[in-house]
Amino acid sequence: MGAESPKAAPLNATVGIIGAGSMGGAIARGLVATGSCSAADVCLCNRTPQKLEAFARDGFSTCADADSLVQRGTDVVILAVKPQVLPEVLDGLAQPLDGRLVVSIAAGVTLDTLESALPGSRIVRVMPNLPIQVLSGASAVAPGSRATTADVRLVCALFGALGCAEVMREDQLDAEGAVIGCAPAFFALVVDALTRRGIEAGLPAQACRSMAEATMLGVARSLEQTGEHPRAYMEKVTSPGGTTAAALRAMESGLVEAFYEGVDDALARTRELAGQ
Secondary structure, eight states: OOOOOOOOOOOOOOEEEEOOSHHHHHHHHHHHHTTSSOGGGEEEEOSSHHHHHHHHHTTOEEESSHHHHHHTOOSEEEEOSOGGGHHHHHTTOTTTTTTOEEEEOOTTOOHHHHHHHSTTSEEEEEEEOGGGGGTOEEEEEEEOTTOOHHHHHHHHHHHHTTEEEEEOOGGGHHHHIIIIITHHHHHHHHHHHHHHHHHHTTOOHHHHHHHHHHHHHHHHHHHHHHOOOHHHHHHHHOOTTSHHHHHHHHHHHHHHHHHHHHHHHHHHHHHHHTTO
16 A cells, blocks of 8 residues: 655646656646645646646646647746757747746756756756656756746745755756766665575565565655664664674675766766766
8 A cells, every 4th residue: 555645735836847758747746646736737748649648637737739838827837858859849939938937857958058048037957866756756956047046946845845856056966967866776776686685595576575675665764754874774773793784794895886986987977978
C-alpha cells in the first residue's frame, strides 16, 4: 500500500507547461497530487496529441501548441522540452511572453541564451531530477537577472512541492547535475549491487530487493527527519568489532573513491557537451 501524497498549501497560481513528456507530465501531476494547484489551473501542450488525452481526461487544461498555451496568460510558463528543440519552440514567443515568468528545465541552456531569446521575460532555470515523479525529487533553482524575489519564491514553492528546491548560482548547476542529477542512478546501483550479492548468498531475489529498497528509503527518511549527520547515523549501526564494522572497513575507501570518480567524470562530460 503506497503512502499518501504529502499535501501543500494551494499556491493560487496558474501554470502552463510546454511539453508533456516524463518531466513535464510529472510536474503537472505532482502539483495536483500535492494540492498546490488544481488540475484546471495547469495547462499542458505537446507535439503529440495522444500524450495530452490522459491529462484532459483527468481534468487538466490542454492546448494543441505552445502559441495557444502562451495565450492562456498563465502566471508561469514552464519550458519542459529537450534542449535541442527549445530554440524552435521559442521562435515567435518573445512578444507573447513579454513581462511573464518563464521557467526552463532544459539542461545546458544558459540564462544568457534564454534571456536573449526572451528579452522581455523574467527567467528562472531549474534542474530537477527524476524522483520528482514520486514527489521526492531535488531541484536546483537559478534565477536570471530580471527575476524578482517573488518569482524565485513561487518557483521554489512549485518545485518544493515535488520534493525539495534549493536556490543556487547558475555556475553551480553543472556540479549539482553531476552530483544530484546523477544520484538516482548511483543509488539504484547500490540497491542493485546489494540485491545481486544477496541472491548469491542465498536470499530470495524479490525479498532481498524489497528489503534493500525499504532500507534505503528508511535511511533517507531518518536522516531527513532527524537532521542527523550521516556519519553519526552510521555509528548507530556499527557495533565495535561487529559485522557492519568489518564490512565498512572493506568497502569504504573503494566506495567513496568510486563516487568521487563518478562525479568527476560526469562533470567532465557535462563540460565536454557544453563545449567548454
